[in-house]
Amino acid sequence: MNQFKPLALILVALIIALSCKPRHDNKDNLLVALLAASATQSNCTTTPVLTLGESATLVLGQSGFTMSASGTAQNQFKQPSGIAVDSKGGQWISDATNNRVLHFPNGVATGGNADVVLGQSNFTSSGPGTTQSTLTTPQGLAVDSNGGLWVVDSGNHRVLHFPSGVATGGNADLVIGQANYTSGTNATTQSRLSSPHAVAIDSAGGIWISDGGNNRALHFPSGIASGGNADLVLGQSNYTSGTGGVTAQNALNDPRGLAVDLNGGIWIVEYANNRALHFPNGTASGGNADRVLGQINYTSSAGQFTRTQISLYQPQGIAVDSNGGIWVGDTGNLRVLHYANGVANGGGADKVLGQSDYTNIGKTGPTADSVGAAAVLALSSCGQLWVGDTTNTRVLYFP
Numbered sequence: 001m002n003q004f005k006p007l008a009l010i011l012v013a014l015i016i017a018l019s020c021k022p023r024h025d026n027k028d029n030l031l032v033a034l035l036a037a038s039a040t041q042s043n044c045t046t047t048p049v050l051t052l053g054e055s056a057t058l059v060l061g062q063s064g065f066t067m068s069a070s071g072t073a074q075n076q077f078k079q080p081s082g083i084a085v086d087s088k089g090g091q092w093i094s095d096a097t098n099n100r101v102l103h104f105p106n107g108v109a110t111g112g113n114a115d116v117v118l119g120q121s122n123f124t125s126s127g128p129g130t131t132q133s134t135l136t137t138p139q140g141l142a143v144d145s146n147g148g149l150w151v152v153d154s155g156n157h158r159v160l161h162f163p164s165g166v167a168t169g170g171n172a173d174l175v176i177g178q179a180n181y182t183s184g185t186n187a188t189t190q191s192r193l194s195s196p197h198a199v200a201i202d203s204a205g206g207i208w209i210s211d212g213g214n215n216r217a218l219h220f221p222s223g224i225a226s227g228g229n230a231d232l233v234l235g236q237s238n239y240t241s242g243t244g245g246v247t248a249q250n251a252l253n254d255p256r257g258l259a260v261d262l263n264g265g266i267w268i269v270e271y272a273n274n275r276a277l278h279f280p281n282g283t284a285s286g287g288n289a290d291r292v293l294g295q296i297n298y299t300s301s302a303g304q305f306t307r308t309q310i311s312l313y314q315p316q317g318i319a320v321d322s323n324g325g326i327w328v329g330d331t332g333n334l335r336v337l338h339y340a341n342g343v344a345n346g347g348g349a350d351k352v353l354g355q356s357d358y359t360n361i362g363k364t365g366p367t368a369d370s371v372g373a374a375a376v377l378a379l380s381s382c383g384q385l386w387v388g389d390t391t392n393t394r395v396l397y398f399p
Contacts, residue, residue: 048383048399050338053356055368056387056396060093060104063111065368068392072098074113074123080388080395082152082198083378084141091378091386092149093395094138098126101138101151118151118162121169130156132171132181140198140210140257140376150199150207156184157193159209176207176220179227188214190229190239200258200266208266210255214242217255217268234268234279237286247273249288249298257318257329257377267326269315273301276318276328293328293339296346307333309348309358317377317388327385329374334361336374336387353387353398366392 059065061077070078078097085091089106093114102114117123119135128136136155143149147164151172158177162170175181177193186194194213201207205222216235220228233239235252244253254272261267264281275294279287292298294312303313313332320326324341328349338351348358354371355363363370372391379385385398 048385050351050353050385050398052352053369054353054398057368057399058397059110059368059394060091060108060112060397061394062366062392066366068366068394070097070393072124072126075111077102077393077395078126079390080393081137081139081376081390082141083376083386083388083395084143084149085378085380085386086143086149087147087381089380091395092141092143093388094141094151096137096139096154099128099135099137099155100126101135101141101149116166117168118149118166118170128155130182130184133169135160136184139196142199142201142207144201145205150201152196152199152209154195154197154212157186157195157213158184159193159196159199159207174224175226176209176224176228186213188240188242191227193218194242197256198258200260202260202264202266208258208260210258210268212254212256212271215244215246215252215254216242217252217258217266232283233285234266234283234287244272247299247301250286252277253301256316259318259320259326261320261326262322262324267318267320269318269328271314271316271331274303274312274314274332275301276312276315276326291343292345293326293343293347303332307335307359307361310346312337316373316375319377319379319385321379321383327377327379329371329377329387331373331375334364334370334372334374334391336371336377336385353385364391366394371396 077095081096082094091104094101100117100119103116104114135153139152139154149162151160153160158175160172161174163173193211196209197212198210207220209218216233218230219232221231253270255268256271257269259267266279269276275292277289278291280290312330315328316331317329326339328337330337335352335354337349340350371387372389374387375390376388387396
């Protein structure tokens with residue numbers, strides 16, 4: 001019966017168009033609705049199946065796959081440090097050293113231009129700032145269900161929300177981690193942050209933030225007001241502790257990437273402990289993880305200079321696909337690993353990008369099949385993978 005789904009969607013669109021459009025709308029509007037329904041259905045006709053060592057098909061920030069220049073132009077980066085895909089398939093990319101966030105429209109070609117910049121008033125400025133419209137070393141990004149953009153403004157120890165449709169140089173409409181838009185100091189309290197790295201949104205609209213300088217992850221409830229309090233902390237036993245250098249089942253040591261899984265649990269990548277921890281949905285403050293990747297137990301943390309199918313070294317980015325699989329940016333090993341849904345503690349990856357196998361590190365220069373230091377990851381709604389390669393100052397797309 002699956003062959004009738006596209007027709008069903010088109011019929012639904014027709015009914016909506018007939019019942020909801022004003023009476024003076026002409027038949028051209030119906031055609032637009034029909035085409036939109038058909039296009040939406042055809043966008044995800046297949047699930048991507050990336051193979052070991054597969055090549056990217058598109059690069060942003062460079063004019064080709066063998067380039068690695070940096071700059072402050074409309075089509076360049078100095079340090080891509082966060083990626084989020086919007087509902088139209090466009091890409092938001094944070095450019096940390098240029099103190100800005102760029103938006104690239106869906107369908108952009110290799111080396112193409114951004115069409116919006118946040119944090120700066122134009123595409124040639126790059127200075128830091130602590131105002132309602134400026135940024136200092138932005139990092140992780142997330143797009144919410146309303147199309148708004150959350151930006152981790154790490155150098156200002158805050159996370160900003162920009163409304164859907166924000167224009168170049170536009171203002172944020174909410175701040176977490178500070179009491180106002182002109183404060184930028186760090187602290188260890190229930191409402192403050194210290195060098196945050198990443199942001200993720202759960203199914204209820206709550207916001208997870210990895211608070212790297214405080215060695216913890218905080219959850220803020222949906223509908224939080226500017227300067228509001230977190231309602232849950234992981235990695236510490238309370239909101240005023242920020243102890244690092246600990247390797248335990250309930251501790252975090254320089255947490256970086258975050259990803260919410262299909263069951264509402266949270267994956268947190270620990271750069272300093274060379275691992276990724278999973279905390280199940282419903283974990284209380286200070287609670288234990290129930291799964292670890294990159295280490296064989298919860299007390300090991302050694303960086304694995306001998307690369308294997310299991311090991312991680314200075315990991316940063318993480319993303320969860322529609323099947324519950326986990327992509328991890330294994331930055332120190334210049335690769336991206338994929339773990340199947342349900343992988344056991346200390347289990348091995350089932351795919352690798354950036355290298356030809358699980359034990360070599362032969363691919364270091366910029367090519368279509370290398371990923372450099374894959375610090376940030378994002379998945380499109382159809383499962384295609386975006387990888388931020390900070391070594392080569394570019395963002396790669398794997399179909």
